[in-house]
Amino acid sequence: MTDITIEKADYIIAYYRDLLTLPEMKALRHHVSTLKLEGVDKPGLTRMYLKTGWLTDDPLILNYLGEGYIQFILNCAERILCETPEKIFFNLCLNCGKLARIPQAKQCRFCGEDWH
Numbered sequence: 001m002t003d004i005t006i007e008k009a010d011y012i013i014a015y016y017r018d019l020l021t022l023p024e025m026k027a028l029r030h031h032v033s034t035l036k037l038e039g040v041d042k043p044g045l046t047r048m049y050l051k052t053g054w055l056t057d058d059p060l061i062l063n064y065l066g067e068g069y070i071q072f073i074l075n076c077a078e079r080i081l082c083e084t085p086e087k088i089f090f091n092l093c094l095n096c097g098k099l100a101r102i103p104q105a106k107q108c109r110f111c112g113e114d115w116h
């Protein structure tokens with residue numbers, strides 16, 4: 001068990017997306033497409049998304065999202081940190097220790113510390 005937080009999971013999904021497995025990637029795409037189609041009443045569009053793989057009806061993939069999106073990204077992040085911890089750089093502020101917005105950031109969004 002790692003001390004993964006939603007914040008760290010978000011960071012990994014945003015900046016280390018290439019470390020996701022193919023099924024994880026498909027589940028993520030499905031989730032994003034579901035959000036896009038929310039409230040849109042166009043069956044044709046949904047069919048098109050299914051055809052192109054932006055949505056999936058594969059139970060194995062849907063199972064990844066079974067406990068909700070947050071749990072899904074926490075699981076992904078935990079797996080990535082367990083299997084390839086050396087590939088993840090948490091850009092932590094030297095002053096307050098909080099996570100910067102992006103890996104390349106040189107200023108803390110919390111305390112304003114600047115490490116340019």
Ligand SMILES: [Zn+2]
Pocket residue numbers: 093094095096097098108109110111112113
């Ligand atoms: Zn700071």
